[in-house]
Amino acid sequence: MSKKMFGEIMRQAQKIQEEIQRKQEEINKMTVEASAGGGMVTAVANGAGQIVSIKIDREVVNPDDIEMLEDLILAAVNEAMKKAQELAQAEMSKVSLPFNIPGMPDFKNLFGKI
Numbered sequence: 001m002s003k004k005m006f007g008e009i010m011r012q013a014q015k016i017q018e019e020i021q022r023k024q025e026e027i028n029k030m031t032v033e034a035s036a037g038g039g040m041v042t043a044v045a046n047g048a049g050q051i052v053s054i055k056i057d058r059e060v061v062n063p064d065d066i067e068m069l070e071d072l073i074l075a076a077v078n079e080a081m082k083k084a085q086e087l088a089q090a091e092m093s094k095v096s097l098p099f100n101i102p103g104m105p106d107f108k109n110l111f112g113k114i
Helices: 003-029 066-092 107-111
Strands: 031-036 041-046 051-056
Touching: 003 066, 031 066, 041 066, 051 066
Parallel strands: none
Antiparallel strands: 031 041, 041 051
């Protein structure tokens, strides 16, 4: 491989790294929402996989049935986390990889699995 070709590969790799970092910052600001119990409990997660809010309808708060409330919270949080992960994967798959070197693996498919 020539120095010129290697230099071009390194420049393209730097561009990819910058694009991935920019996209990750974008994803971290995005949010998804999921609910359980017909909307009685709602959880909001960001693209970084953090729960940023939980809303609980007063009607579901029953001191004699805390287990049901716990189950609804767990279901809403798990669904929000799943949606956040799916969002991140979908957004990262949009990162354009500008080069295709003969004999090298298909990086688009590799990074699409992030």
